[in-house]
Amino acid sequence: MTVKQLSMPDLVDACVQLDIGHVGLWREPVRAYGLEATAKLVRDAGLTVTTLCRGGFLTAIDPAERAGALADNRRAIDEAATLGTDTLVLVSGGLPPGSKDLRGARERIADALAELGPYAERHGVRLAIEPLHPMYAADRCVVSTLTQALDLAERFPAHQVGVTVDTYHLWWDDQAPPQIARAGAAGRIHIFQLADWTTPLPEGVLDGRGQIGDGSIDMREWKGYVEAAGYTGPIEVELFNEGLWARDGREVLAETARRFVRHVIA
Structure with a gap:
């Protein structure tokens, strides 16, 4: 999604040229190119698909x-298995129209996970609940904190349900670091994602994720949290940004790789 302006073949070629061996995919561009075609494309290029995004939206009341x-x-889940990734990211869903019942919405997520968790396990896929910033609670995701995500996930085996740790959504929460430790101790950190928080916020906020190093988040500190919790998996960069999407995608990808080294690794 960081370089959604690139076609699937161009994305894969750019990753190969930049020696990026892992890629997180979204369902919409995969569907547009074709599921089987995408699976073959990434496999033939030697790329590992880290996650598929997204499932979820599980809060509906209407049967x-x-x-x-x-x-x-x-x-x-079937698509994730075909692509060879073991992780499906879940954005849980907002309040149904006319409802103000946050607790009820979260319980319906748990009810859905009870059905989906065993199905995912049979396909070798884990479900990773992603808490989103509270500004999204009404219309997109009633799970706003890592605490809430873990309270849901811990009702199920860790190999079925865990969490996504995304700096953009969690950096403001002083309870996030101890909750990362809690998640790591139980083997529930299924993916770690980076995006910076830049201001002023754009209208609609969804496209406000800044390039690494341009905002308020200490990326090395957050990397330290997940490493201390025992996480050794891939790190994704996921940027929704109209300014980046308007640029040449290969240039953006190369810049993102450089920023990752400078602000996360070096």
Whole structure:
């Protein structure tokens, strides 16, 4: 998504040219290029798919809508397995129209996970609940903190359900570091994602994720948290940014790789 302006073949070629061996994929561009074609493309290039994004949106009350959401998530699990990734990221969903019941919405997520977790396990896929910043609670994700995500995940085996740690959504929460330790102790950190928080916020906020190093988040500090928790998996950079999307995608990808080394590794 960081370079969504690139076609799937161009993305894969750019990763190979820049010696980037892992890539996180989103369902929409995979579907546009073709699931089987994408799987073959990344496999032939020697790329590892770190995660597939996204499943979720599990808070519907209407029985037909709920059945549709569960069916779509089963398809997402199938797609993840075909692509060779063991992790499907979940954005849980917001409040249904007319509802103000946050607690009820979160319980419906748990009910859905009880159905989806065993299905995912049979396909070799883990579900990674992603808490989103509280500004998204009404319309996108009623799970706002790592504490809430872990309270849901811990109802299920760790090899079925864990969490996504995303700096953009969690950096403000002083309870996030101890919750990362909690997640790591239980083997529930399924993926670690980076994006910076830049101001002023754009209208709509969704596209406000800044390039690494341009904002308020200490990326090395957050890398230290997950490493101290025992996480040794891949680190994704996921940027929603209209300014970056308007530029040449290969240039953006190369810049992102340089920023990752400078602000995260070096």
